[in-house]
Amino acid sequence: MRLSPEIIKKAVTLIIRCLNGSEEEASLVAENLVVADMRGIDTHGVYMLRNIFERVKAGLMFIPTRIKIIEDKGATALIDGGNGIGQVAAKHAVDLSIQKAKDYGIGLVLVRNTNHIGILSFYSNMVAKEGMIGIVACNSAPSMAPWGGVTPFFGTNPLSIAVPSPSTPVILDMSMSVVARGKIRRAQRLKEKIPTGWALDENGNPTTDPDKAMKGVLLPIGGPKGYGLAMMIDILSGVLSGSNYGPNVKTFHRLEGPTGIGVAVMAIAINRFMPLDQFLDLMKGYMDSVRQCKKAEGTARIYLPGEIEAEKELESVRNGVEIHESTITTINQILEELGIDYKIGGVR
């Protein structure tokens, strides 16, 4: 079902406000979740509101979010997210890293003790809009093993890098697994086989059976390369921040305890290296050259990182954002449970 983004944002805002969130954090969460749906990343969209709601209700996450600056000196800082809303802590880290990049050319802010922060491109994009390169990474609950192993140890540990351009920023936003676990769950539902290379079974053998894959581990991109990248993100955002790491990170999707997620945010000031205008001109030429490469047989168009999502977002602005029926039902249930007199999605 297609809805106006503003109508869903209002629902999210009302719910977060009712859960004791400030006006500011309510609108931040609304923006972050709805933009994910608008960009076609519905796994990180308003569907997540159920998790926030249940987690707050269970006393496993605290609203309003009480940020604490543990250390702030020179070009680096360390923040405690107070086991509150991940979006609030991450936004705080973004603002601080931008300020540091203005002062020192680069800023690195780590966050400990926070929760799911939604799509990472939301934050890297904020940095890019300031004429800086934004880099954001975080750890997540274990789903991948060390290379050669079968114990879930690393999360898919996403990374986003956003670069300003004369048009929309170029935004990479990726996890370190070949596919998300959701794709295997879908194959399970549809009773389809999965390609080899997606996952291992519980004994560490390649499998095309989604049921066996769900009991095993996801495979990292590039084998040992993705294993290494996932580890490095875990070390930077989890170990160095003093947060949880490895198998100690709890999933946001079940109520097994505080997640202990750690986040790393970096801003790099372009104007320390060349005038921003000159960089934007270079990027224009760069993007044009990439697009003009000879296409593979059967390929209609070459996309830049984040371009598919940016176009989807524009389309959602024009035609409304696609929200799954079950998500609408969930949101309306939460609204009702909280006694909020507001419904989305028309008559049910």
Next chain:
Amino acid sequence: MRLSPEIIKKAVTLIIRCLNGSEEEASLVAENLVVADMRGIDTHGVYMLRNIFERVKAGLMFIPTRIKIIEDKGATALIDGGNGIGQVAAKHAVDLSIQKAKDYGIGLVLVRNTNHIGILSFYSNMVAKEGMIGIVACNSAPSMAPWGGVTPFFGTNPLSIAVPSPSTPVILDMSMSVVARGKIRRAQRLKEKIPTGWALDENGNPTTDPDKAMKGVLLPIGGPKGYGLAMMIDILSGVLSGSNYGPNVKTFHRLEGPTGIGVAVMAIAINRFMPLDQFLDLMKGYMDSVRQCKKAEGTARIYLPGEIEAEKELESVRNGVEIHESTITTINQILEELGIDYKIGGVR
């Protein structure tokens, strides 16, 4: 053939000195190239000396290396490598980034207008030895296409991240392609097929024929993910540094002009986030946990990133470093051509 590392280092040093290199840059190149061989990365070992020699002789690269600091302010700096020895420029960037991380918590130094810098772990390891996390990346000559394309546009654009530990640092050192082009060349020589997923033919179709693959492009890890990572490294080390980027980067292996390679070096001071001792303790536990994961069927041992190379290096210290016969011949030819009275590898 196994040789004492010191004997080869002496050959490299004599050659670089004879090519007008300073004592310092000669020993730096010797160290960098020989360590690559000792770690089993012979594509980046003393075999590269031929390229340096030919390039200097052709007037496409200048020794001694004249570094110029273009900008140095706060936590960032920009260096012009003077189209000299890559190792010299990269080492300079390492020293400067470490100093900046001491002063500001993090340092980012970009290098423009340099050449092949050898194995990246050499530099990230230097940073790790200072109790910091070292991150090094550079661009390289085009061999991969944008996702959906077949024009060689990006290099395999390597990335290395080194993290201090109570024992040897954990060192990731990887390129963004599934395999190096050398593996396809070897299959060509041996008239073997290659697995799908390594490369595309010139029309952008998957191929198992190494001849067709050599006319096509290498595939990035994780498909569009590796494409995005390669682009981001190119933008950071090439575009932002004011160096060459994309298809304008020339290969170091043929004399087609200055390479224009760009490099990015980052140092992150661990003690801004927690006492170094505490971090090292955490890393000990982390590494132990990774090693103790349940192994996949048929796997004898789980390795940490860089561990295979570190053990190979130790073995080379004990038993000598394995150098291919043809490389020994090449080095002896260069020594002779330069009129240097020194030979390696015994009687020929």
